[in-house]
Amino acid sequence: MVRFTAPRGTQDILPEDQPYWRYVEEHLHAIARLYGYECITPPLFEDTAIFERGVGEGTDIVEKEMYTFLDRGGQSLTLRPEFTASVVRAYIEHGMHVRPQPVKLYSIGPAFRYERPQAGRYRQHHQFNVEAIGEQDPAVDLEVMSLAWQLYDELGFHDLAFQINSTGCPRCRPGYMQVLKNYYADKLPLVCDDCRRRYEQNTLRLLDCKVETCQTFIDNAPRFLDYLCDECATHFATLRSYLDALGRPYTLNHRLVRGLDYYTKTVFEVWAAGIGAQSAVCGGGRYDGLAEALGGPPTPGVGFASGIERIILTMKAQGVEVPPAPKPLALIATLGEEAKLAGVKLLTNLRAAGIPVVLAFGDRSLRSQMREAGKLGVTYALILGAEEVKARQVIVRDMTAADQEPVAWDEILAWLKGRLTVSV
């Protein structure tokens, strides 16, 4: 019999890792609330066409990374590779254009991409996704970026690199792409194979090449920022003036591109050190053409997604500590059948009163039960034997102070309750 393992690129988040998840998720909800974002939970899968149109036909995601399947009715569905398309779909479907604009939404949940796993990259990973839909004001771009900034700041991150760029709009992008093509035209024999392919199929991605020999060409390439239309240039300048006024450090990265029709103007990423090659903890930008591509009215939007696994990797790399999982206040140890019965009753009563207590199961020696209490890290051991049952009391042993005292049954609840707040 072959042992089953979790599917490639997926992982069990074990109890010992849960404190990180819990801590992070609590922060996510809190920061979203602080910025006035409301939670939306879209389905895990959508009509495949939503991602084909919403992410873009030419992207790696759509070309080779989607978990697509036919359901029993023959419909093509896809496990979401990202949130934005789903959220915009929901915006259109539920007529959110009648709400005060922009509609500010966030989500937390898994996303799926069929890729070869490596450090910080999984086939099922989790994202914190933030979208502000229905407003083109650069102050919204700023807000979304600030949210990310404050989040990482509160989590205690340092040495983050904020990268920003603008990739124009359908009015100015074709012009710039032509300029870029003209620039590369006579260099094609010198660039790598991938770049020759990009030249034809995904021109902007020429700027993204990591091959050594292509670097000088990229460094000397014309920059999009010099070819933005007035509207895009003004938008970007305004955003930068806000960032500067707030003293937010960032790097202008003219190689940062999202070569898709629906992504417009602002693009940004946040990079963390020390978590491997996949260092982007956050990626986002503006997508003023997306809603239309999904069949809705023209609606601007900005947002970002942050990978929760990568956030946690960064926390571990940077030594950020999180509160440990709370332990039960007490363990009930019993000796003999009568005491066991009394113990079960006590257990039930204490729990009904909201006190976290566990019982040592099995008929074991007191020594063994006490060892369990020590291992679990409970504050008190409540010991019940024949004598205690007779006297209607329980011995309360303080595990840290290592002393103990008898407490009457009708007083034990109040006794523990008085110590609950201090010890938890």
Add this chain to the structure above:
RNA sequence: GUGAGCGUAGCCGAGAGGCCUAAGGCAUCUGGUUGUGGCCCAGAAGACCGUGGGUUCGAAUCCCACCGCUCACCCCA
């Protein structure tokens, strides 16, 4: 999809052709007199050495294939 490294009990890990019916540590369980934890001591349980083939008198140790894991490329969270 491509490349590299790795695959011995739940975890870490020795072992490099016969001494392996596979060391050690952590974790687990039991016990250390009669009802008490953390340290210590004793003992127990736990491995078809990833799978399948081959070489050899003999393989955890050599060869091949497959599978899996990890990291990197690509790209992204």
